[in-house]
Amino acid sequence: MKTELFEHEITLLRDTFRRLLRRHARTNLVKLIQKTHTADLAVIFRYFSDVEQEQVFKLMQDDESTAEFLSALDESILTNILEREQSERIAMIVREAGSNDQGNILNSLSEDKTQSVLELLRRDEQEEIEEILAYPEDSAGSLMSTDVFALHQDSTSRAALKALQDQDEAEMAFYIYVTDDDERLVGVISLRTLAITHPETLLSGIMIKSVHMVRAETDQEDVAQLVAQYNYLAVPVVDGDTRLLGIVTVDDVVDVIREEATEDFLQMAGAGKDREILNKSSWDNAKARLPWLFASWLGGILAATVIGVYEDVLQSTIALAAFIPVIMGMGGNIGTQSSTIVVRGIATGRVDFGSEFKIIMKEVTVGFILGGLYGILLGLFAMFRFIDAPAYLGLVVGLSIGLSMLVAAAVGTIIPLFLRKVDIDPAIATGPFVTTSVDVVGVLLYFVIATSFLNL
Missing domain, CATH: 1.10.357.20 (SLC41 divalent cation transporters, integral membrane domain)
Structure with a gap:
């Protein structure tokens, strides 16, 4: 019943977009785009023609929401849309995207267009993105978000809660990651533990020292297995010296599980391994x-x-x-x-x-x-x-x-x-x-x- 209702809603939404496109109702289209969840937009784009996709995409005004929408698109549709888009606009979207979505967007472009987009970004932005792009495809490094919430082990619980309230750039904080003077990962604390701990307690006294972590080069399927086995909401990614690089969150792992299962089923059926x-x-x-x-x-x-x-x-x-x-x-x-x-x-x-x-x-x-x-x-x-x-x-x-x-x-x-x-x-x-x-x-x-x- 839920599946039928969902399909009905998607069909209704698609028909509404098409009716407004035929009428050239720009204002109503912009309002409808703003009201529609980015995941739903990504689904109905599968049913649009190339022209309809281009028309709707040009009306998306919020770069951050647009970045979320692009990350939810099928790979072939993403490539098709961005190859026809101006490099200037792609650069603005990439600037507002999360670090893991930045790599996904740029990897869908041709090498020349990727370079033209990077040249429009600030030098520090270019260096961060190029570091993400350097990781192997389908690795933990290509999945991770570098906007991670981490604090020094000598911080107090009070300071940690204050920092958590003030932060708005980091990926959703499922855990507090604790580092030492060399920025090496030494422990992890759940939000519940932090909330019930005395305000003056040092993080080093309440952290869990045995941390499951993965290297940036770890295959994404291994990361998915780790999350599934231990029911984690996020997994820290470290370098060879256990310095914290970022985290892979459960929402990205769900996508990995779906993609890997699809790839395996296609190979088992002898239909290749292209998920698209x-x-x-x-x-x-x-x-x-x-x-x-x-x-x-x-x-x-x-x-x-x-x-x-x-x-x-x-x-x-x-x-x-x-x-x-x-x-x-x-x-x-x-x-x-x-x-x-x-x-x-x-x-x-x-x-x-x-x-x-x-x-x-x-x-x-x-x-x-x-x-x-x-x-x-x-x-x-x-x-x-x-x-x-x-x-x-x-x-x-x-x-x-x-x-x-x-x-x-x-x-x-x-x-x-x-x-x-x-x-x-x-x-x-x-x-x-x-x-x-x-x-x-x-x-x-x-x-x-x-x-x-x-x-x-």
Whole structure:
């Protein structure tokens, strides 16, 4: 019900914008923009044409709100809008944006346009932004806000509360970060602890000294796992000497979790890893999916080759051909299931280093149980369906599907675990790669078993 209501509100808002655009009602459009939440504006921009997007964007007058709006946009729409915008206006928006949003905005521009925008900023602003842009993409440094609330360990609780009341530039203060004389992070204090502590107590006496912190180069997925595991609202980011650089807040982590999950699902489906795939052209989508489908195509060629090698076996017992689709389909399905379970376990931190053998044995056992069950059922079906076929047909079919499902479960588990060992994204192990390899192995096992019985 809530989803339907939300969709109805978005449709109504979109139609209102379009009606005002047709009437050229500039004043009403400006008022509507000011009343609409930036997140809702970002959603309805997906349904606007390029011309409508440009018209509405030019009417956004508050640079700070505009920066928040840009940070909520889909990447492809953001790039499309800003590449058509004047560098002067982008510079004004960047100046009002938070440090983490500044990097997001500038990374969406071409190199030349980014440089032209930076040249319009003050020297100190340029240096701060260039430092953020230097961090690897999808790292904690690229996500963090440098406007962080931190105090010296010798400050009192009274001074901390006063400073908290006076601050208006820092990112929302979830915690008070405590530093020493060298600006190294030495502790953290919750707002609740600060509020109930005697005013003259030093921060060094109430801070938690065991602080979970990440380096600026830490992958954003690792930051997301840390936040999810400990239910943090923010995570401090430090350099090699544990000097506080900034914080990554939970709202940014939510975006990371969504983006990483989308990327993993796309890779597991063999559709590339571009999170903006729905906003890309048909040609770009085709190029992204071409290499992934090539694996399936090549696997089909190999499977056909295997079948061709055993052409004599098929001619002698034509009923064997009827079960090739089942052998390939069941093996591919259980292989994909196993690989998907392992990949998601790795992504969520539930699969630890050192537990690989236990995981492999568990999935192999599942493959053995399911393979045995479906092997018996398919073997019985083969015996009663093809009564005139050789007596061994049911046994061949049953053994083949049982072994292929067992092997498929093992392959689907081992491939992502191996890829993680060699620092390759395990998500590519599912979909076409697993099903293709399992299809070839399944067909080969089928005909090897059939040949063995024919020679008896």
